[in-house]
Amino acid sequence: DTEVTQTPKHLVMGMTNKKSLKCEQHMGHRAMYWYKQKAKKPPELMFVYSYEKLSINESVPSRFSPECPNSSLLNLHLHALQPEDSALYLCASSPSEGTNTEAFFGQGTRLTVV
Amino acid sequence: GENVEQHPSTLSVQEGDSAVIKCTYSDSASNYFPWYKQELGKRPQLIIDIRSNVGEKKDQRIAVTLNKTAKHFSLHITETQPEDSAVYFCAAIFYGQNFVFGPGTRLSVLP
Numbered sequence: 001d002t003e004v005t006q007t008p009k010h011l012v013m014g015m016t017n018k019k020s021l022k023c024e025q026h027m028g029h030r031a032m033y034w035y036k037q038k039a040k041k042p043p044e045l046m047f048v049y050s051y052e053k054l055s056i057n058e059s060v061p062s063r064f065s066p067e068c069p070n071s072s073l074l075n076l077h078l079h080a081l082q083p084e085d086s087a088l089y090l091c092a093s094s095p096s097e098g099t100n101t102e103a104f105f106g107q108g109t110r111l112t113v114v
Numbered sequence: 115g116e117n118v119e120q121h122p123s124t125l126s127v128q129e130g131d132s133a134v135i136k137c138t139y140s141d142s143a144s145n146y147f148p149w150y151k152q153e154l155g156k157r158p159q160l161i162i163d164i165r166s167n168v169g170e171k172k173d174q175r176i177a178v179t180l181n182k183t184a185k186h187f188s189l190h191i192t193e194t195q196p197e198d199s200a201v202y203f204c205a206a207i208f209y210g211q212n213f214v215f216g217p218g219t220r221l222s223v224l225p
Contacts, residue, residue, distance in 0.1 A: 033213070040218075042215035043203075043215055045212060045213065045214070048212065056212060090157065090158070092213075101146070102148060102160045102163060103148070103160075103213055104160075105150075105157040105158050107157045108157055
């Protein structure tokens with residue numbers, strides 16, 4: 001299994017809603033990432049989890065809250081988002097911190113905030 | 115801070131011609147350089163990567179070269195085909211785990 005699976009594929013939410021994005025991998029990878037990608041832009045790193053611990057938070061607003069319940073799962077909890085947060089949210093995983101190997105990306109969740 | 119520059123931002127070539135995309139990076143400690151291809155509405159997918167102990171790597175029609183002294187690396191696609199049309203991102207890894215992407219190159223292969 002070389003897949004990173006993200007759910008849902010599409011999400012429309014109001015500014016007062018609370019929702020969660022989910023990411024799952026069964027490759028035994030110990031580093032997992034959340035990226036945000038706006039149209040015609042590169043993915044921008046939001047968070048890195050290494051061995052289930054948050055190791056990088058790229059100054060992301062607190063309305064985005066990551067969670068890593070176990071080594072296979074990564075969640076992104078969303079609350080009180082703004083329309084400018086609409087984007088493609090990509091999850092990725094790699095074997096572990098420091099191994100300098102490929103990051104495998106999920107297909108993304110296309111989020112629209114109305 | 116970490117920075118990856120990429121040129122050109124758009125590139126159009128005739129089918130069968132070669133395409134070259136160039137990237138530079140800021141951190142001399144970076145030692146892993148992947149290239150991702152992203153088709154419209156899809157996830158980025160790795161097409162080739164290179165590590166700092168290697169100067170060149172080739173996989174069929176795709177090759178990557180790395181000049182660590184100059185801190186730049188390039189993607190070469192030969193015999194381009196319409197299905198090569200996509201956005202290509204170079205990336206460098208910083209601090210062993212932080213992938214930073216270049217701004218992307220939109221490649222169009224014209225039949």
